[in-house]
Amino acid sequence: MWLSCCGTCRLCEVAAAPGARPGAAPGRAGAQDAVLCKPTERAPPPAEQERGEEVAAADYVPSDELGHVYAALMPANRLACQVSEATGLRIGDVLAMRTEQLRKGQRLTVREAKTGKSRRVYIPRLLHTQLLAQAGQEWVFEGRSDPTKHRTRQAVWADLKRAAKAFRLPQQVSPHSLRKVYAAGLWEESGDLGKVGKALNHSPWHPETTMIYAMAAELYRRKYGKGRG
Template identity: 55%
Template sequence: MTTAYLLDREVSHVLAALTPSNRLVCRVCLHTGLRLGDVLALRTQQLQPHFWVRESKTGKRRQVGLPAGLLADVKEQAGEVWAFPGRDPAKHRTRQAVWADVKRAGKAFRLPQNVAPHSFRKVYAVDLLRRYGDLDRVRRALNHGSYATTMVYAMADRLMAAKGRAHTDRAGGVCER
């Protein structure tokens, strides 16, 4: 089962229900579009306003940036080695721990769709397409090789609307499609 796109209010609900440390991980996912595993593998020494990440799934390099406030929040809780340390400081937090917390948060709000950390990557893609209107820019930001894959992500809100779920626009209005 594929993960679903989340409306703005659903993102807010899920983030509010997460533990503070997992909320921070998901905020980085939302801001960068990185996959969960790549966010968790960030090392403390990488934490600069702009830094390079080698994506574990594709092996491709990508430059990402974090706004000052988010960067400060990540640095504040970072360990000596890992930006998101696990219970054992020699290891980073696990994907499974964040995934379980996101699933719990989605269930707490009785969200009908399959909510997982990858949902935040789809939200990032939709936001990027809305902001710039350039599918190629979204494709490059997600490091996709195929426009077809990018379209599934960047148009997730439209696919959701076609299935009959309400769509919330950036101004906060709700419209049925």
């Protein structure tokens, strides 16, 4: 059963239309209405959806600010973040990439640790070359003290926080911010919420979660009054 966000926006009109598919993606204008309205009732997100606290604690970061943050990161952490931004993968899945898998080519099948879903991703050539150059015997991102384990998500998170603080960025920056940057770019390029949801491996039954990601740049501009870098 579809539960509308407010009953008056264009997303609700799409959902209530005769013959509408549950989870049908609205157009660009309808998505904006839904994100900016105040929900009155909504279905609880399924287990595979993003954790609410993780989403809320990660803001969008414009390209110019992100460039400054990258410059301040440790090389391996910067590379991991760049892969996350380019593919939309969660940072934990990036860090869990195995060297053997990477050597097979730029297209990888990644099994998401959080959802158990498989996803096919493409690693841009330059990033692929850099990944191979620093890859360890087993893991692409070896642990700093134990090469038999991969680098932890917490290590990248701490480095990102340090870099964001150094540049006094007002927003909440975390590895999950990169997933929002990826989604916002795909949304602004295509205007297709269904495409964004599919790329993020989101459930089609909960487009409101995808909208939080897709419109991250717009919400950032409204909150901080800045244009996208």
